[in-house]
Amino acid sequence: MDMRVRKPVSHPMPEIAGFVADMKAVFGEQEIDDAIRRGKAGEPPFYACENGHTVGTATSAQTNVWPVDRAVRDRHYCAGCDGSCVGTAKSCSA
Template identity: 60%
Template sequence: MPEMAAFVAKLRAAFGDSVDEAVTRGKNGEPTFYARENGRTVGTPPADHHNAWRASEDVRDLHYCDGCDGSCIGTAIRCSQRMTQAMQGQQKR
């Protein structure tokens, strides 16, 4: 679950230990954290499915690219193109 792990790491950086507590509680059966990515699940699903964020077609079929920061999501630029542009920009410096 590389995309979810990266997302949780960003949440942890922003919100601190409360994120770890929510994940742990979700793993222990409380509906405080639930994630599903590529057929794998972690945590406890909510009793109602109305309070959930669902990946739309825009992000559902994305794959993890090493070194990607997600900035290509929702743009017409493919991850490989963005990485190439970033490397070219670094070489010009």
């Protein structure tokens, strides 16, 4: 029997590993594991890159870019808002 103490191996993608652990806690292990498995199989539901390591399937940047104009970017949400303030320069009165 080997009695040597093994030093813990650091994860090559520690921030992604933490993020994935958080997502599993929120959405469930099965759903997140399925997305990762599909990403590794060539589908686009999962892609991660950290410290020169990549996992999953990257998609074209053109399909993931949504242009957002300043009016949408500066928008805020108010409790009880009916949406009538959207596109105006003022906050809603809700």
